[in-house]
């Protein structure tokens with residue numbers, strides 16, 4: 001990064017936060033980045049890279065110390081997600097699913113026994129987390145989910161199918177939502193946490209066939225009269241929607257931070273290329289139309305970063321729900337990541353499509369972040385409804 005970009009990137013951070021950024025960036029560039037392309041080529045889930053995270057305390061940035069985590073503040077968590085996503089989208093996803101969706105829900109709604117059972121293992125890297133929300137019929141309209149949970153003696157019988165599920169084949173914790181009464185729509189949605197390896201029958205996990213993004217190893221998770229015990233219930237029956245609301249609020253923050261990392265990576269790759277590549281006897285970075293793209297990329301990245309950091313600061317100041325700001329940060333940063341990948345590819349020309357350069361891979365990764373944790377259409381709608389007063393925080 002150029003000196004001026006470094007200064008902007010560190011905008012208003014404390015000395016500790018700057019130090020976290022420096023340390024995490026150094027770790028990510030040394031221990032993760034050099035290996036990512038190999039996993040991509042081999043379409044292999046990066047278990048060995050994920051195994052390096054606990055020694056740096058990177059699996060528990062939202063988990064309090066009493067459970068073995070390294071919690072300091074929300075903005076620092078965002079910086080960690082940003083810096084890891086700058087080098088690898090899958091490893092960053094492990095951190096954000098574990099901390100925002102799973103650990104966050106456990107801390108807010110879990111019993112002491114549930115917290116003890118899962119949080120220390122998550123922080124140590126012994127338990128990877130997976131969030132089972134999306135269904136074949138749709139991921140946006142979660143109030144209309146088809147999966148069911150039926151109360152039986154000592155527990156619940158789960159039926160239904162979840163698709164696009166990240167980390168499922170490696171997980172020691174499932175955060176699952178299913179309906180206890182489909183007629184009640186969102187008021188029937190119920191959250192569960194359990195170890196999928198302890199489900200004796202009725203649970204199958206298979207590869208979900210993806211055209212791209214293959215090292216993520218997304219799964220289809222199928223439940224057929226799968227029994228989970230009473231202790232798996234998180235909160236109360238029918239109380240899943242507020243849990244999801246809180247989880248997605250923080251989830252959107254961490255996904256937005258990841259998008260800033262991806263947007264920054266596009267810039268980091270494009271700037272030196274523009275100053276090396278020549279056409280018509282000149283560096284292409286000297287052409288106005290290339291400079292326009294560079295300028296747009298810089299502005300987008302900084303706009304997205306400011307929205308994300310502001311949201312982190314609001315959370316650190318104790319604002320419980322910042323749904324409108326979460327939507328704004330998620331919408332703008334995911335669109336910045338996609339557009340920076342497109343502009344970056346244009347700067348690389350045909351070479352963006354070769355295996356020699358990373359920039360082409362970043363486009364599909366960024367695009368997938370425009371779907372996850374709420375699509376752009378959903379966030380546009382939410383932002384407009386908050387602004388119009390149709391919806392309250």
Ligand SMILES: Cc1cc2nc3c(=O)[nH]c(=O)nc-3n(C[C@H](O)[C@H](O)[C@H](O)COP(=O)(O)OP(=O)(O)OC[C@H]3O[C@@H](n4cnc5c(N)ncnc54)[C@H](O)[C@@H]3O)c2cc1C
Nearest residue numbers: 131132133134138139140164165166368371372373375377
């Ligand atoms: C790489 C990757 C990883 C993922 N990981 C996970 C995971 O770990 N766990 C998990 O549960 N899910 C995961 N997902 C799924 C993701 O969350 C869903 O794709 C997302 O929620 C959208 O759901 P859908 O694809 O079914 O689209 P749909 O809900 O079918 O929507 C289709 C289109 O219609 C639009 N639309 C829907 N409703 C409206 C409306 N009211 N107004 C305007 N437009 C609307 C949507 O914005 C979208 O453009 C992952 C997806 C990808 C690509």
